[in-house]
Amino acid sequence: MAYTLPALGFKFEALEPHIDAKTMEIHHGKHHQTYVDKLNGALEGVNIGDKSVENLLKDLSVVPVDKKQAVINHGGGHANHTLFWRTLTPGGAAAPAGALADAITGGFGGLDALKTQMETAGANRFGSGWAWLVLDKGKLAVNSTANQDSPLMAGQTPLLGVDVWEHAYYLKYQNRRPDYLKAIWNVINWTVVAENLAKAK
Numbered sequence: 001m002a003y004t005l006p007a008l009g010f011k012f013e014a015l016e017p018h019i020d021a022k023t024m025e026i027h028h029g030k031h032h033q034t035y036v037d038k039l040n041g042a043l044e045g046v047n048i049g050d051k052s053v054e055n056l057l058k059d060l061s062v063v064p065v066d067k068k069q070a071v072i073n074h075g076g077g078h079a080n081h082t083l084f085w086r087t088l089t090p091g092g093a094a095a096p097a098g099a100l101a102d103a104i105t106g107g108f109g110g111l112d113a114l115k116t117q118m119e120t121a122g123a124n125r126f127g128s129g130w131a132w133l134v135l136d137k138g139k140l141a142v143n144s145t146a147n148q149d150s151p152l153m154a155g156q157t158p159l160l161g162v163d164v165w166e167h168a169y170y171l172k173y174q175n176r177r178p179d180y181l182k183a184i185w186n187v188i189n190w191t192v193v194a195e196n197l198a199k200a201k
């Protein structure tokens, strides 16, 4: 099957001033599209049935050895960005509620502590990668991966990911990655994060 670029649920300018329209246009339309195209290219002639990209990353054994790194890079890029767009929302974010709020309080002491841990994980990622809130063996955890590596490959379920590749923030924030990491909380869709947690359990 061929993978396709998911539509954004909002306009490119909808996340202004926190994420600028030009960044969103290039990030979604060029970067993410390229991951999709290169994933499809790598899997040309390979029968993977109708596996979702997430299931492919959970079990790379169906991928030929010489295609594996391409699937990790571009399949990871496709899965990571698909999750990322869904957890962004225009017009500010609702606070976590219900089971997600309880899990954050239980796991981190509170939302501010979670934010600090994710900002630290993102700021300390050398080069390109992601900061994550994941479900790992039934518990919330914060970590970071390099490049487009997906937590799914480590048996974790990503609930929220923050892209810390320069293409995610450079036009507006240049070298100020920590400022971007602070600003992005204004556009996180906690309702979707809560849905991701419910599905992961």
Ligand code: MN3
Residues within 6 Å of the ligand: 027, 031, 081, 163, 165, 167, 168
């Ligand atoms: Mn990106």
